[in-house]
Ligand SMILES: Nc1ncnc2c1ncn2[C@@H]1O[C@H](COP(=O)(O)OP(=O)(O)OP(=O)(O)O)[C@@H](O)[C@H]1O
């Protein structure tokens with residue numbers, strides 16, 4: 019059984035409908051990417067899974083129905099969302115941000131362990147642990163967002179354009195770390211990206227979204243070698 | 255010089271009252287991002303509950319914690335029942351509900367306990383503790399209690415996970431939900447804490463101004479002034495601001511403007527600070543880069 023199963027997902031902002039019946043699934047331990055142009059509905063899809071937009075249809079996570087549950091309860095089942103724009107708590111320190119990520123984790127030992135793991139992945143965050151998080155650079159805030167998500171000890175990570183605004187070298191580094199997290203910590207990932215080359219490289223499965231509908235799906239290799247995709251998304 | 259000292263100390267005594275109220279104002283402002291105009295009336299109502307408990311023969315030292323617990327629960331209930339449903343409504347709706355709460359508490363207190371002035375005992379001993387006429391026991395006690403509350407609040411927000419979660423929920427509700435924080439419970443908790451602090455303020459103020467439904471009217475304005483002067487983001491600033499307003503008002507009343515214009519002076523302080531330093535004297539200016 020798939021870890022995440024989405025059927026007939028519709029989402030609404032006021033009276034405008036942003037998703038028109040999406041179907042997709044994600045295997046436990048896998049990395050799936052959702053590609054699409056600006057406004058295709060990628061962010062909306064991730065926000066629907068976390069119960070942050072009005073939606074209907076069916077979303078099941080590990081057999082549990084998610085639709086209708088409050089965001090904080092969905093999160094508690096092991097879904098960590100790295101949101102578009104990074105969602106930094108700007109007024110508090112880096113370390114307090116990480117501490118908040120572990121809000122649902124009971125036990126000081128577990129929290130301390132989590133902190134050490136995050137600092138091992140992102141030594142830069144350790145150097146900046148007492149710095150006000152709003153003053154971190156864009157790349158550092160992205161690392162912090164991933165670190166905060168990791169603190170939750172998630173089974174599934176939702177990543178909304180983690181490469182956005184980062185220098186190519188940092189992006190490469192970040193994606194290496196994501197791959198390691200996926201392998202070592204057995205965290206499944208649903209990745210939304212503008213940078214299709216990068217995403218197809220990391221993911222095993224891909225879905226292509228156009229104006230709120232899935233127009234193509236398959237393994238990353240299949241999608242990457244598709245002529246139409248190559249021209250409109252990969253640019254060669 | 256004597257007059258100056260005398261007025262400074264009596265200003266500090268008043269300031270302690272304002273500091274109490276300012277602290278409650280800042281607490282709720284931190285939690286909900288609005289001024290709660292009904293704050294003073296809630297505190298007054300709590301004080302009446304304390305008075306009633308004492309009338310029934312319960313000793314002060316028991317009444318004090320009971321009243322705090324009742325007020326806390328009342329604050330939570332008000333948020334749950336009244337503000338929960340209108341959470342996403344425009345600011346104006348909130349303001350109107352604040353005003354409604356204000357008049358409900360005011361007239362309810364008058365209806366139950368009547369508008370006659372009632373004495374309220376001071377919890378502090380009568381005998382002189384300090385060999386000075388500059389400040390009385392009750393005023394001194396008040397300052398000590400306020401500073402004690404302030405340190406509790408500081409420790410709570412700085413070092414407990416719930417305190418950190420409350421700050422997070424207020425500053426960035428969306429991200430807070432994404433780490434599993436129930437933002438609506440944090441709001442309720444904020445209301446509960448503010449109501450509890452208000453109750454302490456009311457019980458400390460009542461021995462000085464006497465107990466009656468309108469006892470908080472003027473004081474709330476000074477409390478707002480203290481909170482604004484100190485900076486709405488800083489509990490410590492609110493206390494300092496309250497003391498400052500008390501002293502400044504007294505000195506200005508003595509040397510500059512006479513006592514009739516004291517309240518005007520408080521309003522001028524609010525406007526002046528907002529013009530010159532919108533974040534308040536001690537408020538943190540948020541550094542934010544994206
Ligand atoms: N808060 C909102 N109110 C109204 N419409 C919205 C809102 N957020 C998104 N939309 C609309 O929903 C559609 C999907 O938006 P979404 O943010 O999911 O796109 P996206 O694929 O993430 O795009 P991008 O790559 O630019 O981030 C768009 O047409 C957008 O205009």
Ligand SMILES: [Mg+2]
Pocket residue numbers: 060061062102178
């Ligand atoms: Mg998006």
